[in-house]
Amino acid sequence: MSLYCGIACRRKSFWSYRLLSTYVTKSRYLFELKEDDDACKKAQQTGAFYLFHSLAPLLQKSEHQYQAPQHSLLELERLLAKFGQDTQRIEDSVLIGCSEQHEAWFALDLGLNSSSSINASLQKPEMETELKGSFMELRKALFQLNTKDASLLSTAQALLRWHDGHQFCSRSGQPTKKNMAGSKRVCPSNKIIYYPQVKAWKRLSGEKLQKRCDWRWKDYSTLHPSTGPFLIAHS
Ligand SMILES: [Zn+2]
Secondary structure, X not given: OHHHHHHHHHHHHHHHHHHHHHHHHHHHHHHHHHHOHHHHHHHHHHOEEEEEEOOEEEEEEEOOEEEOOXXXXXXXXXXXXXXXXXXXXXHHOEEEEEOOOOXXXXXXXXXXXXXXXXXXXXXXXXXXXXXXXXXXXXXXXXXXXXXXXXXXXHHHHHHHHHHHHOOEOOOOOOEOEEOOOOOOEEOOOOXXXXXXXXXXXXXXXXXXXXXXXXXXXHHHHHHOOOOOXXXXXXX
């Protein structure tokens, strides 16, 4: 019994240590990409992109679930070329995380107008046909996504929204410039740096999102038994 306990404890501490060290190396890597534009640009070469259109993520339906497809830089360049868009637009993408193997994940909105892009929004229906998916309102699809995608897309949407709303300096009115990772915007005229503040609940882990989802489900189904269970997503 005590031997078993000893093994279990050691195993538990091994997994805790492994989780912690993975977390630390991932955090370090993300920090590097946020600070170093060249490193971030290099990470885009081997990275994966999640696509949005006017803050609605691209989703594909499979059975009763939605999936968020990833695209490589090459696929993205081909897509933009096909729609007559400048590949410069890829510089509007924002870093949203990375895998344990340090594959960097980015989000790019193809619908929002941007100061750094000459072209306005792309044609949504044609893009959807080409990408074999739909740009859906996130709050409607949130609980039909797996917890990792739900958490990642929520963070991505909040960050894309923040950049869209901070294209001009509030002091000088001049256009601000985003760094490669999208971890800040700088006003070139008075050097004010703007940092995104993503609302706390949007950084909830997948597990907590699920708990919140379960709680709401229970809460509302007991309150309104006649109307049946339904879910509410806040933005
Ligand atoms: Zn300014």
